[in-house]
Amino acid sequence: IHMTTAVIGAGIAGLSAARALAASGEPVTLFDKGRGPGGRMSTRRAETPLGELRWDHGAQFFTARSSGFQSVIVALRDAGALAAWHPGLADIRRRAAGWTVGVRPSDPSRETVFVGTPSMNAVIKALAADQHVHWGRRVTGITMTGRQKVLIFEDGSQEGPYDTVVSALPAEQAAALLQEISPELALEAGQAVTAPCWAVMLAYDAAIPVSWDGANVSGGALSWMARNSSKPGRGDVESWVLHASPDWSREHVGLPPDAVIDILAGEFREMTGAGAPVFAAAHRWLYAKVDRAARSPFGWDDAKRIATIGDWRSGPRVEAAWNSGESFAAFLADVSEQLEM
Ligand code: FAD
Known part of the structure; x- marks a missing residue:
């Protein structure tokens, strides 16, 4: 039985x-x-002036280190539900003089990371x-x-x-x-204890002129930014996801979404010279990443x-x-x- x-x-x-x-x-x-x-591997869909767009607003990418998970990755890749993502990466810090961008040299031995296709929830x-x-x-x-x-x-x-x-x-x-x-x-x-995370999703009618697709950020409100459209199968419209740090998200957990967009997209603009987005939305993850x-x-x-x-x-x-x-x-x-x- x-x-x-x-x-x-x-x-x-x-x-x-x-x-x-x-x-x-x-x-x-x-x-x-x-x-x-x-x-938390969800996908946010929205109608925008640039058409219907999707963002991975939770988990950004994942590793496959254990043999058990690797065999699942192979099966899901063969089924078209995921693919490797090879982003150019940068580390960005706020210093007294402003933001300093350290672009990581490309490194063929870097661990391969994966994303769902055509979006994370696949x-x-x-x-x-x-x-x-x-x-x-x-x-x-x-x-x-x-x-x-x-x-x-x-x-x-x-x-x-x-x-x-x-x-x-x-x-x-x-x-x-x-x-x-x-x-x-x-x-x-x-x-x-699980920290919250404010996420902002952006779309632009022109490419943001930076050489990297993902960045770890410190010294400000943001902790991560990714060119969502650089992931495989996401289409041609320039789209980005910004994540605020756990500390900032905790401190601002009750802020209205529009205020969150202003602050996070403002910081993004300072770092990248981006113009005004054609579309912006915010999502609050109350329970994002466990920190204990x-x-x-x-x-x-x-x-x-x-x-x-x-x-x-x-x-x-x-x-x-x-x-x-x-x-x-x-x-x-x-x-x-x-x-x-
Ligand atoms: P969940 O995915 O949260 O699944 C729990 C499920 O339970 C949900 O589907 C929910 O709907 C359901 N549920 C909740 N309450 C009830 C109820 N009462 N009754 C029925 N159903 C219920 N991980 C990485 O590896 N790489 C990353 O880059 C990364 N970035 C992240 C960024 C953000 C903003 C967030 C939020 C997470 C990120 N993570 C990342 C973490 C990763 O997403 C999680 O570790 C993982 O998805 C957790 O899976 P889970 O199954 O434990 O929980």
Whole structure:
């Protein structure tokens, strides 16, 4: 008899766990509050005077260092859902005299990084296509019935029962959801801290005359800027994504979007000489990158059969989130094997 599993959150971590569990024959169902695939690998779409445009406004690119993730990268690349990105990079610092730009020399031995194609969320879309994912379903509670668990949704509906429940949410959201059913897991999630991030998306009717496509920035409000249109398959319209630093985003978390655009696009203009954008929008990620991680790839409440996975377990990166889901699935396979012996 197979154990049934529900995964709450169909981001890269939830999909990683679901894929590995399903491969070992476990029936797995995923629920995500989002209207469509993405999580923090989302894509923002907008109608602009230059046509419909898309920006990767969350995760910018990702690495593939572990062999497990590399094999997924190859399969997704063959399916057209991702490609390598080879940006020219710069490091920009604010000094007393103004901004100094250090363009990094091109280096063939630099680690290859990847992006979804034609936009970041294609990765999540492709992984979700093979799983049973229910979008637009926000879980608000979990209750026990005997040893099994029932999920309760925002609209009052219920699903279940399930033998195992996996929380694949950002730490703060996991802490809130698990507080009653598993205080220990909730406490651990409550100790991780995730920084917010203000993102600004820009479009221009002419190329910005800089030789680089991505820059790490320090000394001001921004921490990262990328020429979104330099990524493969993004089309010809010059588009950029700006990310504010965690400190600036924390301090200005309540600022109106228009004020955020003025400040961040203003700093961008100072650095690049860009003219006025044809289109600008801002997005606030309340939970962007964890800055105090739990330092183990997953959490497990053995009595309740509830797990926590996600990037906040081991590091603020797509690959870390993937590995978290995979490590948990391997652990659960071992536990199930021992039960059967
Ligand atoms: P998520 O992607 O957040 O998935 C959680 C899912 O749970 C979401 O889909 C959400 O809709 C759903 N959910 C939440 N609450 C509920 C609920 N109550 N019920 C049902 N569903 C729910 N990483 C990199 O490797 N490189 C980068 O360049 C990079 N840049 C980043 C820039 C920004 C601005 C941000 C925000 C993140 C960035 N990251 C980057 C981090 C990376 O995006 C994350 O580490 C990774 O995507 C986390 O995956 P996850 O599955 O753990 O969480």
